Amino acid sequence: MAVDLEKILRPVDHPYPPYPAKYMTLASGETLVIRQATRDEVPTLLKHVAPLVFVERDYYDLVAARVYAELLGWYHYRMQDEYVLVAQIDGELAAIVNGRSVTGKQGMSLHTLAMRRGLRIGAHAFAAKMEYHIDILGQDEVLVVAESPIGFRRWMIEYQLEERFDTPHELGGVPSYALTKELFDRARSKLVVGRRPVPEDLLAKAHEAILPPSDPPTPPADLLAATRAKYDLTGTALILQRWAQDRSADDA
Amino acid sequence: MREVYIIGIGITTFTRLEYPLSEIAAYASMGALKDAGLTDVDYLVVANMGSARINSQSALASAVADTLSLTPAGAVRVENGPASGASAIKEGFMAVASGMHDTVLVAGAERMREVNSLEATDFVATLTHPMAEYIYGVTLPGHAAMFTRLYMEKYGVTERHLAMVGVKNQNNAMLNKDAHLHQPISLEGILDSPEAMTNNPWVAEPIRFFDCCPVSDGGAALILASKEVAEASGRPMIRISGIGQATDTLAVHEREEPTDLMAVRRAAEQAYAMAGIKPKDIDVAELHDAFTILEIVESEEVGFFEKGKGHIALEKGETEIGGKMPINPSGGLKGKGHPVGATGVAQVHEIVMQLRGDAGERQVKGAKNGLACNFGGFGNNVIVSTYTREG
Amino acid sequence: MEREIFGYKCQKCGTLHYPFRMVCKNCRANGYFEFDTVPLPHAGKLLTFTFIHNLPAEFEVARLGLGIVELENGLRVTGQIQIDDPKLGMDVVGAIEVVKRDAYDNRYGFVFRAA
Ligand SMILES: CC(C)(COP(=O)(O)OP(=O)(O)OC[C@H]1O[C@@H](n2cnc3c(N)ncnc32)[C@H](O)[C@@H]1OP(=O)(O)O)[C@@H](O)C(=O)NCCC(=O)NCCS
Ligand SMILES: [Zn+2]
Numbered sequence: 001m002a003v004d005l006e007k008i009l010r011p012v013d014h015p016y017p018p019y020p021a022k023y024m025t026l027a028s029g030e031t032l033v034i035r036q037a038t039r040d041e042v043p044t045l046l047k048h049v050a051p052l053v054f055v056e057r058d059y060y061d062l063v064a065a066r067v068y069a070e071l072l073g074w075y076h077y078r079m080q081d082e083y084v085l086v087a088q089i090d091g092e093l094a095a096i097v098n099g100r101s102v103t104g105k106q107g108m109s110l111h112t113l114a115m116r117r118g119l120r121i122g123a124h125a126f127a128a129k130m131e132y133h134i135d136i137l138g139q140d141e142v143l144v145v146a147e148s149p150i151g152f153r154r155w156m157i158e159y160q161l162e163e164r165f166d167t168p169h170e171l172g173g174v175p176s177y178a179l180t181k182e183l184f185d186r187a188r189s190k191l192v193v194g195r196r197p198v199p200e201d202l203l204a205k206a207h208e209a210i211l212p213p214s215d216p217p218t219p220p221a222d223l224l225a226a227t228r229a230k231y232d233l234t235g236t237a238l239i240l241q242r243w244a245q246d247r248s249a250d251d252a
Numbered sequence: 253m254r255e256v257y258i259i260g261i262g263i264t265t266f267t268r269l270e271y272p273l274s275e276i277a278a279y280a281s282m283g284a285l286k287d288a289g290l291t292d293v294d295y296l297v298v299a300n301m302g303s304a305r306i307n308s309q310s311a312l313a314s315a316v317a318d319t320l321s322l323t324p325a326g327a328v329r330v331e332n333g334p335a336s337g338a339s340a341i342k343e344g345f346m347a348v349a350s351g352m353h354d355t356v357l358v359a360g361a362e363r364m365r366e367v368n369s370l371e372a373t374d375f376v377a378t379l380t381h382p383m384a385e386y387i388y389g390v391t392l393p394g395h396a397a398m399f400t401r402l403y404m405e406k407y408g409v410t411e412r413h414l415a416m417v418g419v420k421n422q423n424n425a426m427l428n429k430d431a432h433l434h435q436p437i438s439l440e441g442i443l444d445s446p447e448a449m450t451n452n453p454w455v456a457e458p459i460r461f462f463d464c465c466p467v468s469d470g471g472a473a474l475i476l477a478s479k480e481v482a483e484a485s486g487r488p489m490i491r492i493s494g495i496g497q498a499t500d501t502l503a504v505h506e507r508e509e510p511t512d513l514m515a516v517r518r519a520a521e522q523a524y525a526m527a528g529i530k531p532k533d534i535d536v537a538e539l540h541d542a543f544t545i546l547e548i549v550e551s552e553e554v555g556f557f558e559k560g561k562g563h564i565a566l567e568k569g570e571t572e573i574g575g576k577m578p579i580n581p582s583g584g585l586k587g588k589g590h591p592v593g594a595t596g597v598a599q600v601h602e603i604v605m606q607l608r609g610d611a612g613e614r615q616v617k618g619a620k621n622g623l624a625c626n627f628g629g630f631g632n633n634v635i636v637s638t639y640t641r642e643g
Numbered sequence: 644m645e646r647e648i649f650g651y652k653c654q655k656c657g658t659l660h661y662p663f664r665m666v667c668k669n670c671r672a673n674g675y676f677e678f679d680t681v682p683l684p685h686a687g688k689l690l691t692f693t694f695i696h697n698l699p700a701e702f703e704v705a706r707l708g709l710g711i712v713e714l715e716n717g718l719r720v721t722g723q724i725q726i727d728d729p730k731l732g733m734d735v736v737g738a739i740e741v742v743k744r745d746a747y748d749n750r751y752g753f754v755f756r757a758a
Contacts, residue, residue, distance in 0.1 A: 024447040025448070028441055118433060120451055218272040
């Protein structure tokens with residue numbers, strides 16, 4: 001009985017080709033490997049995403065919470081045709097990007113979550129995701145939205161996305177933009193890099209374990225000061241600070 | 253003129269700081285007061301460029317004096333573009349040298365990360381000529397780019413030289429716990445690998461991402477004191493031996509020789525004359541490398557190297573911490589970060605660390621004379637100052 | 644109305660200035676209004692240039708060309724450039740066009756193209 005219900009609830013994934021891993025040299029001289037993650041790796045990813053839910057800055061909290069949910073959705077077979085790419089340096093998790101296919105011809109970009117700053121890893125990972133949709137899956141366009149205004153503006157400027165305001169995006173239906181094959185081809189030489197195949201030892205290292213990010217974004221050091229910095233006299237501008245105050249009130 | 257000594261220093265980490273601006277200034281000031289063993293000063297000078305525009309707070313000095321409970325001491329804010337910091341030091345110097353005050357707190361602070369990077373770019377660009385430059389979309393990286401192109405053409409500076417400055421300074425910053433960037437970069441990653449041009453995109457051609465300083469928050473502070481107070485404090489005797497300042501045309505295109513930075517040259521000449529020393533006497537320098545080209549050109553204009561030869565010295569490693577003329581051991585603006593109003597004060601913070609022999613892993617051995625160059629506008633308001641360890 | 648950008652010519656010594664200043668840089672002898680305004684020539688040589696990729700928010704373009712031009716009469720000006728493959732020293736000619744839109748105001752200035 002239960003088995004049958006599960007059959008109904010579980011979407012059937014289409015047999016899309018996998019993302020062929022690639023590698024590249026970063027500004028630091030380190031090597032970044034971008035590859036497709038497996039379902040089995042979701043629990044490890046969740047562990048590294050969870051702390052970012054509490055970083056109330058640059059929409060890390062919102063993006064991390066949504067990525068967490070999307071990862072769970074994939075893990076429990078509740079999201080159709082989702083894929084997750086991970087970017088790793090020496091095994092260390094540097095970025096997660098995900099998306100799904102709406103149809104064979106249209107892709108939907110979900111999120112880009114960078115865990116190391118200052119090396120343009122987020123940009124590399126986003127470009128890899130676009131490459132997956134357009135080059136590997138052969139889709140005509142990818143729908144894109146963003147939570148962070150500044151990140152979005154950057155993509156708008158770098159890729160010159162087209163408006164698709166009639167097509168709601170799955171992330172709350174905010175106006176969608178589209179990266180078409182033509183736009184992608186124009187940006188390709190400047191933004192899409194990487195070499196294939198990945199040398200075996202590098203790939204083995206990446207698959208061996210997803211190690212925790214070494215310097216992930218963290219919440220403000222002083223929560224109360226951070227609320228003061230937002231000109232908030234009640235000391236509750238940050239959700240975390242509000243919790244801290246509730247806790248001390250409960251103790252009293 | 254009385255002699256003026258620096259007896260206390262303090263600094264915050266340069267990064268994104270989620271603290272009110274006045275607290276950033278005050279935090280560094282507390283460090284400086286503690287270092288000097290003082291609880292009180294006669295006068296405060298607070299350097300800051302953008303509080304009214306980007307933090308909606310004017311008259312910052314009053315807020316800092318109050319936050320530190322230093323009222324009723326006099327307090328003033330100095331705004332002089334990216335040279336605000338050194339201008340505040342000069343102001344404090346004159347206050348002590350004149351005999352008007354015995355102890356002065358000089359603090360610099362900026363909180364630019366409160367706005368996004370597009371607004372920060374615009375804010376910094378407001379220091380250009382409003383009608384002849386700003387309206388066209390000129391940015392500071394844009395000025396640096398047009399200047400770099402001429403310098404490359406005339407003196408044979410290449411992208412590789414620029415990148416070498418960036419690599420050196422970001423690596424120096426690894427040795428500085430207060431630096432903004434703790435991320436080493438390599439020539440391979442930003443210049444040579446097949447991915448380098450994507451890792452290191454144009455900001456303003458021919459200037460790339462890693463040729464620019466980052467946009468940072470941060471504060472730094474110094475305690476300036478008369479000789480009597482300095483001797484009584486028991487702190488190392490670091491004397492402000494020379495200060496020079498010069499201006500140049502506001503619109504960059506009006507300069508007679510577009511590859512000269514005359515204000516740097518003139519300010520340096522004044523500083524050396526006042527101190528009675530020569531460029532070769534300087535053991536360590538903090539130069540204003542907001543863009544990598546500037547470190548090279550300033551190293552020539554302050555007299556360390558012949559005009560047009562700065563990049564050769566760089567190539568030979570002379571500007572590294574262990575080299576003949578170490579430049580920007582702190583990481584410079586490139587690695588340490590550039591909270592504009594704080595920068596001039598932070599440069600001197602580093603020089604004092606070096607002259608005291610407290611700089612740890614990045615210590616320049618036996619440094620006795622130091623120099624700082626704080627470059628305002630695109631070279632239209634520059635302060636060069638020198639410092640000497642006594643005893 | 645034809646728009647022009649003006650240089651300022653000292654009534655005492657004849658030195659031309661751009662942009663405006665209140666006192667002559669050469670003779671320092673004059674005061675306010677002791678300049679004649681002279682429309683700047685439009686032709687000149689490109690002294691240096693850049694393409695800016697990180698622009699302030701008002702500029703809704705991916706990159707913006709800027710240059711310093713030495714005009715025929717020797718004065719130098721900063722302006723935007725619309726030249727695909729600029730070369731140092733090339734001949735250019737400037738038109739006075741909108742260079743920035745500020746809310747409801749248009750700002751006019753030099754836009755240089757290959758001569
Ligand atoms: C170069 C520049 C355009 C990059 O801005 P940006 O692309 O918005 O940078 P981001 O916000 O994406 O930076 C992301 C990370 O990259 C790193 N980074 C930023 N700028 C950097 C730079 N110039 N060099 C090295 N790393 C940098 C930082 O680690 C940053 O992380 P953080 O936010 O945790 O500090 C910007 O730094 C700039 O305008 N610099 C010049 C500032 C200036 O003109 N100052 C006044 C001179 S007088
Ligand atoms: Zn005259």
